[in-house]
Amino acid sequence: MPVEEVLVSLHSFVIVVSLVMGLLVGSFCNVCVGRWPHGESVVTPRSRCPKCMNAITWYDNIPLLSWLILGAKCRNCKAPISWQYPLVEAITGVLFVAVYLRFGLTLATPVYMVMAAAMVVVTFQDLADWTIPDEITKTGVPIGLGLSVVALLMGDESLLVTHPFDAILGIVLGFAVLFGLDRITVLLMKKPGMGMGDVKLLAMLGAFIGWQGVLGTLMLASVLGSTIGLAVLLYFRMKGGAESADVSTVPDDERSPEEGDESTVAKVAETDEEDDDGISLDHRYLPFGPYLAIGGLVYIFVGPQVLAWYLASLTLPY
Ligand SMILES: [Zn+2]
Structure with a gap:
């Protein structure tokens, strides 16, 4: 043969x-x-x-x-x-x-297979239960960091993060961006912010895909979130006013235009929650987990290539 x-x-x-x-x-x-x-x-x-x-x-x-x-x-x-x-x-x-x-x-294949399975769990658990499992996020941070050490020692080039420094930067940036966003939303805008699950998820993704991956994931997640959010909003608008009133617990004029699209999804699941006028951080956050999970996965497949292409397109012709 x-x-x-x-x-x-x-x-x-x-x-x-x-x-x-x-x-x-x-x-x-x-x-x-x-x-x-x-x-x-x-x-x-x-x-x-x-x-x-x-x-x-x-x-x-x-x-x-x-x-x-x-x-x-x-x-x-x-x-x-x-x-x-x-x-x-x-x-x-x-x-x-x-x-x-x-x-x-390569070493990347088993690592990203497990990663893909973890993101499937995150997506479906967040959609069904509004939680992101610590079993994945908290466990994933040291595993991602450990893999970057392994990659450095073995001289592996297949993983996206091949130096512990990059993994640590990814963890810190992933945590800081969403934690900061959460604090700003809660303290300044008096609105429910990100869930801590999302904060931990992006920190964990950072351990596997580095700081550039964190930025790439945020970009992808925002694009996905607004596209799907807008589609959901249009769907409820088209179904008529009566039904859209059913899924919304907040009058339209209380929504800022930028968050209106994404919050529609949030409110569908909120209708049976008691509104205590306080900010419940447990239940009233934007459902960002699935978008982060999908964004992180897309980044693993094509992120570095898209980033290189994007940076090249920014190069001015002089
Ligand atoms: Zn049965």
Whole structure:
């Protein structure tokens, strides 16, 4: 067998392995999203149907396939199984393949695969529970810093951060930017600011992608946030005034134009919160976590290239 053929089949094999690993890790991500908000262990007990409490057998717990075979229903009680499970599994699987295709057989591939899975958990937990797990952010900071030391010692060039100095700058900048923004919003504007979860998330991302990555992620997250926020706003506007009043607890004239688009998403989830006229930092923050998570991931894939292109385009012709 010629060398090229061996390499091609090795390549295909690693793609399949990446996909299967991604699907399995995605299945574990579902467990994390479901249990971390309640302070439950993600190791034991076995997954149960939330309705009939029947333990789910291994053959009913195969990523994607079981959901399809069972027709999105519990085998025992026929309660519907959320499409979120196969979605999380599929996204994680696709991300694992994408990371391998982007970084090949390097140290960066396993690192960014875990990172991708962590960002999937952050996104879905923040959307569902309005929290960002400390298990990921607080654990991620020392891991990212440690990896930068490993990269320095090994002379690795595949990671985005290859020097502890860059990792520390990333952590500090990530923390400082959002913490500062939070304080300004709360103290000066008397409005709910960022959640501390977002602050810790950007600090953790900084450990993995450095200070340039923090700036790149903020830019990407802002663009994503305003685009999606605007789309949501237009959607509710188009659905008519009555329904848009349902999702808003704040009169239109109290919203500043710049934050109006993003806060619409926040208010959808706020309607059942009691308004105590105080600033509840726990519940009334802008949902920035998913945008930061997606921004950080996009940065890992194309950030340095886009940044170089952007800087080059700034060069004046003289
Ligand atoms: Zn059931």
